[in-house]
Amino acid sequence: MDTLILGLPVAYYIAMVAKVLVAFVFVLLTVAYATYAERKIIGHMQVRLGPMRTGWHGLLQPIADGVKLFFKEEIIPDQASKFAFLLAPLVALIPAFISFAVIPFGGTIEVFGYKVPLQIAAYYDQAGAQVFDINVGVLYILAMASLGVYGVVLAGWSSNSKYSLLGGLRSAAQMISYELSAGLAIIAVFMLSGSLSLHQIVAAQADGAWYVFKQPIAFVIFFICSLAEINRTPFDLPEAETELVSGFITEYSSMKYAMFFMAEYANMVTVCAVTTTLFLGGWHGPAFLPGWFWFVAKVYFLIFVCMWIRATYPRYRYDQLMHLGWKVFLPITLLNIVGTGIWIAVTQF
Amino acid sequence: MESIFFFVVAAVAVICSLLVITCKNPINSALSLVMTFFCLATFYVMLDAPFMAVTQVIVYAGAIMVLIIFVIMLLNVKAETVKPNTHAVLAGSAIGIFSMFLTVWFLLKGSLTGATGSMSPQSIAKTGHIEIIGKALFTDFLLPFEVTSILLLVAIIGAVILAKKRI
Incomplete structure (x- = not known):
């Protein structure tokens, strides 16, 4: 009980490992069934049925797909740069998962007399009065998002194919452009919350004071920029089938292809979780259901919105995309920051 | 640990x-x-x-x-492709080793070991280090901070002018 490692009881570490496992399994399952949900939802929106054959209403489809991809032949192009080619899927997948380390996915629960905050990189002090979490949580997420670009760029370059290279370059340019607007959009949230810690940002949104109501412009721009950063429709130019085959994943096969696929969906889950945390009040909701339920419900709703957008909008053209990012979103986010500053100055002083 | x-x-x-x-x-x-x-x-x-x-x-x-x-x-x-450019390599490593020794020597000569500034782990934990960095940037180091941003702006404009033939 009282054994301390780096000044904390052993139980804290056990709790942390348990939280890692729970979050990891949650993201993996969500990723698997997001592929199914996407096909089903888009199918119904286009008056089709979507997958129907594997299991009841196609419910076993993700498992069948996984098994199929697992047993496919692994092909590495002859002229590929082998090290980077093998590294790229991992580099794409890992940042998407480790962003979850700082996202609070629920309130506090009590296990064996210990208070455990439902956030991986957080713990209560020994008196149980105050939560400590990483106090630059939002920046950590931005940093991980900026690392995701390596997977795409490396995949594009190492495949030694025109389509892959063009897809990779496009994607890198797109991610760098939209990262900027996304980062500037959430500065307005920091200005209101006065903290970069996600725990405190969620705490500031208790009782329905969600930032989506105070910062609607920032919310819309952040969500759109996030879609662009993770290459979702209508910004899926890096893998525009009509022009580039499959973009940077053209040369990949078998499990490595599956890893890029998982990275795409894991990124979507992460982005939806971050948006929930920053703008939709995190795990706060009516008290008759536990906090984690509200968190999961909001995340799933946003994932549904992503799929809805995919079923609705056509793809942007490349110059339109750059125009939108640099000439529309960037000025609006800057004005939003100035406006928020004026508002804070007027209301607080 | x-x-x-x-x-x-x-x-x-x-x-x-x-x-x-x-x-x-x-x-x-x-x-x-x-x-x-x-x-x-x-x-x-x-x-x-x-x-x-x-x-x-x-x-x-x-x-x-x-x-x-x-x-x-x-x-x-x-x-x-490996070029046998031994003179440059020798000179570079000599300069590198020399500057490393110089740094270590200055560090050992000075009284930096164990010296404390105005900040302590407690005071940083109390105000939060982002607040400290922000305050220092926008008060004591305001001029260098702004000059740096103007420098970056100049660099951006210069890059655009160099890259684009017609603007």
Whole structure:
């Protein structure tokens, strides 16, 4: 009980490992069934049925797909740069998962007399009065998002194919452009919350004071920029089938292809979780259901919105995309920051 | 526990920085450099400066190295053929070793070991180190901060003018 490692009881570490496992399994399952949900939802929106054959209403489809991809032949192009080619899927997948380390996915629960905050990189002090979490949580997420670009760029370059290279370059340019607007959009949230810690940002949104109501412009721009950063429709130019085959994943096969696929969906889950945390009040909701339920419900709703957008909008053209990012979103986010500053100055002083 | 962790990360940092200069493929060198930056970020975390760590990752690993890789990809730099350029290598390593000894010598000569500034871990924890950095940037170091941003602006405009024939 009282054994301390780096000044904390052993139980804290056990709790942390348990939280890692729970979050990891949650993201993996969500990723698997997001592929199914996407096909089903888009199918119904286009008056089709979507997958129907594997299991009841196609419910076993993700498992069948996984098994199929697992047993496919692994092909590495002859002229590929082998090290980077093998590294790229991992580099794409890992940042998407480790962003979850700082996202609070629920309130506090009590296990064996210990208070455990439902956030991986957080713990209560020994008196149980105050939560400590990483106090630059939002920046950590931005940093991980900026690392995701390596997977795409490396995949594009190492495949030694025109389509892959063009897809990779496009994607890198797109991610760098939209990262900027996304980062500037959430500065307005920091200005209101006065903290970069996600725990405190969620705490500031208790009782329905969600930032989506105070910062609607920032919310819309952040969500759109996030879609662009993770290459979702209508910004899926890096893998525009009509022009580039499959973009940077053209040369990949078998499990490595599956890893890029998982990275795409894991990124979507992460982005939806971050948006929930920053703008939709995190795990706060009516008290008759536990906090984690509200968190999961909001995340799933946003994932549904992503799929809805995919079923609705056509793809942007490349110059339109750059125009939108640099000439529309960037000025609006800057004005939003100035406006928020004026508002804070007027209301607080 | 902490020192074991430090030595593991330090070993990775040293190996990666060696790989930066020994890799023949420029992309692999660039990747090793990213890994080195990551190790540096880990050191910042161990020094209780998470903001510095995250900035290190965002700016160096996330932005600058992506640009460098971009350039390597666009220019399609092939694996470097080894040129026996021993004089330059000798001179460079001599200068490097000399400056390292100079640094160590100055460090040992001065009274820096054990000296404390106005900040202590307690005072940093009390105000929060982002607040401290922000305050210092916008009060004491306002002029250098603004001058730096103007310098960057000049660089951007210069790059556009150089790259575009007609504006």
